[in-house]
Amino acid sequence: MITKVRQHPSQNEPLLFEISSPGKHAYQLPDLDVPSVDPAEALGATNVRAEIEGFPEVSEVDAIRHFTRLSTWNYAIDLGLYPLGSCTMKYNPRINEMVARTEGLCWIHPYQPDSLSQGAMEILNTLEQALLEITGMDAVTLQPAAGAHGELTGMLLVRAKHEASGNPRRSVIIPDSAHGTNPATVRMAGYEVANIASNDRGMLDTAALERMVDDNTAALMLTNPNTVGVFEEHIADIAQILHAKGALLYMDGANMNALAGIARPGDFGVDVMHLNLHKTFSTPHGGGGPGSGPVAVKQHLEPFLPTPRLSRLNDSWRWTHDRPNSIGRVRAFYGNFGVLVRALAYIQAHGSGLKLATLDALLNANYLRKLLEPAYQIAYAAPSMHECVFSDSRQAAHGVNTGTIAKRLIDHGFHPYTVSFPLIVHGALMIEPTETEGKHELDQFAEALIAIAQESEQDPQLVLTAPHSTRTSKVDEVGAARKPILKWTPTAGSPPPARPSD
Amino acid sequence: MITKVRQHPSQNEPLLFEISSPGKHAYQLPDLDVPSVDPAEALGATNVRAEIEGFPEVSEVDAIRHFTRLSTWNYAIDLGLYPLGSCTMKYNPRINEMVARTEGLCWIHPYQPDSLSQGAMEILNTLEQALLEITGMDAVTLQPAAGAHGELTGMLLVRAKHEASGNPRRSVIIPDSAHGTNPATVRMAGYEVANIASNDRGMLDTAALERMVDDNTAALMLTNPNTVGVFEEHIADIAQILHAKGALLYMDGANMNALAGIARPGDFGVDVMHLNLHKTFSTPHGGGGPGSGPVAVKQHLEPFLPTPRLSRLNDSWRWTHDRPNSIGRVRAFYGNFGVLVRALAYIQAHGSGLKLATLDALLNANYLRKLLEPAYQIAYAAPSMHECVFSDSRQAAHGVNTGTIAKRLIDHGFHPYTVSFPLIVHGALMIEPTETEGKHELDQFAEALIAIAQESEQDPQLVLTAPHSTRTSKVDEVGAARKPILKWTPTAGSPPPARPSD
């Protein structure tokens, strides 16, 4: 019996283009207080466009209903547990949204004089100091816009450092459990990817690493805790193996939610790392972004950090651009300031109590693991940190796999876990509850998954054809890719769900 | 076939008290910057309470999910047409919500010195002037908190005026089509209610009125356009009949949405009237309120208006309390200021174009009337203004009535119209679309109602047992009243939908 959700009507809604009606509009501009200029005269007639064909024409009420109706078709953290492994979908305190909208913070231009931006710069510095304390590193740049962007920044730092020593080196070692952004990044930094297999405890095989590292190894890119939610216990040895050969240890810090307040990468040999502020430090994911991916380094990499850098002169902040060894900019301006504000607000709310959040994250993941182990096959016996990874091996016997179990979870009222990642676990169910979930929600989730395990045995067809309760039933993703329709045109695709408007 | 909505899962959620768990909390206070005082010592031990039994204990994420989940069980203007007759459920521009939250307007105390409140007072005066221009009246008080509160204020003004002339008089005439607040108000002002029947055109019977009015008649309380959506064509005669006997004409201005910019009560003989700012001037209804019910009067009633009044001295605003003939206060402070701000924002957005909104309101109501007349019996042949009233007489033949048709409309994706009001129309369907609806939404609504007319003939049982699609099926209102459970206790009522929390 499904107790988490019940069916209720949700409004249909055509696309904006299908509800448009000539002459409707939702805006009103102030009267022009200067003479009106003729565009053709000012710009040249050939430079002036005809009307934007197909662009929406709707009233304000049309617009708000459109987006409100659409929104009701989404699942969200505000509606319930969102246990996507590796994504750290925690609850995002609303105070963060409020402070990011503080007028004096959101209406400031990146090029206004430093003397008129001291408050913003103070925020950036305060955040930098907090992140250094949390990571145990020596310097940090807030410029990267997301985790992958941080990875690129970090890899360019690695390369700049090696080049400065006369040899850029050739390859970066990546465990087979790594997130896809890792290898993609390595290639963008001009390195080859050297894959290394994990051992049967889900950890890096240090003996294999020792064999692999040589003078051409630029770095190892390691996620810790790794993507199976296991802490790399031999991290100190790993760092030593690399450093002995002049290679660097890059840590993908996407899983920092398992460590904050407990252990610091700077204390266990990491040379360079990125953080996902939008995960660990709680910016709402917003359907895909924005994020922020600061990169923290040890002192020896500091000279290479992107420009500009904050510096203090005569009791005030200024931007320093003159940094001859810098890798240069990775984006315009100073980073995703609005996300940085949220991260600082989050850190301030917890302060030295950040460790408690980490402990709760560990507790929730281990609690779920315990509840689920009777029904699902845990991927590795090693202790879990902030997430736990199962495989669908027991259910596969009935023709049901991680993907279909995920769809059936939707009927049971939950957003699925991360499906089929990490790749080293066949049919992976990767579950990260985060610290912000209460026991009740976790219990209900475990019950649902256990119920599905039973359904898989007793009525696999029910699971295979799920979801049954959603306004949109199983979506044909293969069809979408076969003949891509990537925009609306009056003729392409399906007819709208209702006839066009007035 | 129902095309407006589709089924989708919506989250279940127990009551706050059922998800509470000892020690959970969603607040954090700053550290106390003064010595902590012992309550028992400061207040006396017997004055200090034990803990508040049963009070909620939840985390921030529990709280936001609780209210977010609850909210998804509501229908709302933001989701679609809300055609409640007499309620003027128009779209509420979000700019109004924003300006009402302007820091300098929402964080001001009603007792701060006038010299530090000039902006607020300027807003009040600007709104007063605009309302006088729209109504054609001479003076207005913004103090009443809602329509009914305005009615009471207005009736007290009537009484004060008559008392000042030596005779309070005895009764107030009210048409049988009047809103329930009218008779209830009359009694609170110490008058008797004298009912007058409407004629077969849905209008006041002037001949009957002429017979009824005498020296004991304090006033006629008339809604215009009245509750069947018909303009009282003989309004000028009506005023004359009353005035000839020294009685006053009170206009219930709840339907001012039909008149703004077209006709002004002050120009057709009204002595006193109230406005429902939360209807005509677009404050969101918020599940039941707040509202604002300003009362506008002709000059002869001005001396009796509630205290305090705004006045201008040496180029600045001040509150004048010294008004010997005033009826006194009807509430503390100056009225629902936040609602008044929204009303002024609304008026500013339209400005002199307010008439266009009125015309659209008329157009939409008449358009719906036209579409629905083939399927439903219009109550009166007289032309409709901003709303149209049908009776269920044709459907009643199949055992289906206005109440059950309303429930079936829910399955078709709409909030019902006003059911069974006004009382003079047997089985009334009272429909007010307002000007903010587009043709498409109206067409879909008409289609739904016409479909239900067919269903009523072909499958009345389907209609009688509706709604079928909602998470909560037909609610037992009779049972609720029979054995009232008006609060949660650990034992009363049903068990929660899921087991209690951690």
Place this chain on the structure above:
Amino acid sequence: MLDVLGLARLEDLYAHLPPAVLLHRDLQLPRGKSEYEIADYFRARGSENANGFASFLGAGVYNHYRPVLVDTVVSRGEFLTSYTPYQAEISQGTLTSIFEFQTMLCQLTGMDVANASMYDGSSATPEAALMARRITGRSRILVARTVHPEYREVLRTYTKYENIDVDEIDYDPDSGALDLAQLEQKCDQTVAAVLIQSPNFFGVLENTKQAAAIAHAQGALLVFLFTEAVSLGLLEPPRDADIVAGELQSFAIAPSYGGPYAGVLASKEKYMRQLPGRLVGETKDSRGNRAFCLTLSAREQHIRREKATSNICTNQALIALMATVFMTVYGKAGLRELASQNLSKAHYLGAKLKRRFTGPYFNEFVATVDDPAAFNRALEENKIIGGLPLGRFYPELKGSLLLCCTEMSLRQHMDRVAEEMAG
């Protein structure tokens, strides 16, 4: 659409109106403004009010922190733009939250039933008096002079034509509490209700138990009023009262120059059917699931018309929801801690000033100063709004100010006030 109606112009829609009633010109209002101009206009007006001032005003309107969650919840269109929940099947969100509101108010006040809100505390006051009249059939009301002066004004306005006689009870000039001896003396079998407020307008606690005993001895009801809801986090609830009326502004409702706020009306179970306003009750749906709906509407104007318990229709639902969210956020421990902070702050300042009254006080007190106007002016120069000069409401207290401290009052500002007092 005009085509469908067979009309040529929009104006034809009101062609049937007598020309004499029509407005034959445009409204004399400025042209429609853009969002940006509107926002700008109100920002400009806002900047003409006290900006960036610390304030020690209370007197029925309190400066408490509004948790961010409150606006997050009430800004959801599903709450903001829904109507009164008459159609229960698509209004369970609003209905459930009101049921929770009613429950929490009962838990707070010790009453058995609470309605879904009144306009505000001041209008809830006469509604409580009228209710007492209906219950007792008597028509005299005794009200303490320590009840908020504007609430008493509203009481007089409402009762003027209801054949109700309102008499006031003095306060003890030392303690600042209601003169119980005078109450005892004036209270007789013609009295429908005794109305007291605690903490009273001077911030002083009343002896509810004794007032109730005096009232009950004569068969009168005790109506307990409150303006500072936060006090209920710490103070013994008025269990001895028969009816409780009050103001919830303290619960996350911005001062907003006086409104909108939300009034409370609660009572003992036996008076349930005399309550005005809306009530939500628990019931079941046709599938047997728990459900909520508006109930006992035979008390209300839309059913009972002139025989209704009140004419109230639109209430303050969204504002009551703010209070509901506030109570949820603070919860059991939080409301107590919040109240304790208020107490500590007020007693910190109270100890430094010349207090006029000796009675125990919560977060407000009356202080005696040489020249209230000059005192406040001096503070204004430091961007501090001082206390409320009491002369306007109590001529005998011309030299007194009513001051309030909340969790938002900073020590530095309190110290500044104390300095000003020291001279």
Place this chain on the structure above:
Amino acid sequence: MLDVLGLARLEDLYAHLPPAVLLHRDLQLPRGKSEYEIADYFRARGSENANGFASFLGAGVYNHYRPVLVDTVVSRGEFLTSYTPYQAEISQGTLTSIFEFQTMLCQLTGMDVANASMYDGSSATPEAALMARRITGRSRILVARTVHPEYREVLRTYTKYENIDVDEIDYDPDSGALDLAQLEQKCDQTVAAVLIQSPNFFGVLENTKQAAAIAHAQGALLVFLFTEAVSLGLLEPPRDADIVAGELQSFAIAPSYGGPYAGVLASKEKYMRQLPGRLVGETKDSRGNRAFCLTLSAREQHIRREKATSNICTNQALIALMATVFMTVYGKAGLRELASQNLSKAHYLGAKLKRRFTGPYFNEFVATVDDPAAFNRALEENKIIGGLPLGRFYPELKGSLLLCCTEMSLRQHMDRVAEEMAG
């Protein structure tokens, strides 16, 4: 819960970690702050930035009005707190809005496909260059010096180790537009793409058609960049380009000291499979209803790893939604009127100042002043932030300021700037 795990203390949860890696002390951070203190901290910091200043800064970040609807929509938890829409059945809200975003960007730019957003305009620039390299197999990039200087810096950073050679094309010192002759001269069959921006960094319109012709004649692609999206309301879309990359900050995204913004990447259909980032496509569900889902993910890192078109994963979805709402609110007529107002305002001020360049301009232009720093300082005293001194980016333009006017620029402030110029 610890019981279930058989643990005594929370700390036991990481007992298996080697002691050497543990932090054996508390984090040295202040104690946790309350909401109120946090709000206060950021309000205080905000007040230390330019407050209440009018500004004539543009240069890639524009001061446009943000319709209230934007925050109303993006504040809904269902959009704000959802993840990337991998589970299509419960993400149709996000997916549909992205599909609309993609469509509107195609309508605006004249391209056939647009992705679901990049980090910002500056990082979209090298992604476009890398895309051109993949398409053409060539590794030289020509970029106009009139492209935003910081975008060019980012281009250099990204391409440094990609074996790409970046060369710059000068501008015509009179018109301020790209030197087409030099472009023609430098463009040969080794060139993967020519990157131009229009309106360019000086606000001047480039001749996209001719630039495209030159590029195409050599088999190179034309990459069209934009920083001021509002210009597309009035300007001919870059139909001759092969790839369009740009910045949407102008579409209801607050300046916010430089981010978060949203980048655009769009192209002709034939290059669709070389686009980086997410794409939403239309499909059907198992009941035959229209549905949307993420598609063509074989381009992406999570499927293709080191062979992906980019490493981008998290993008700027919520910010793109802001732009989507903005485009909806303004719509067909509004975006044009908005652009026209910008044009009129800029030309009002432009006519009063000494313009450095003669080329046609939209809402930005370069003005020559005697001493840019002194000029700006004088304006600052009037609470006006002047233009951007160009010396930092273009040493040869040391005596020049880049100024921008939008619909938010008031005539009174423009007149003040003109006065300052007059001296």
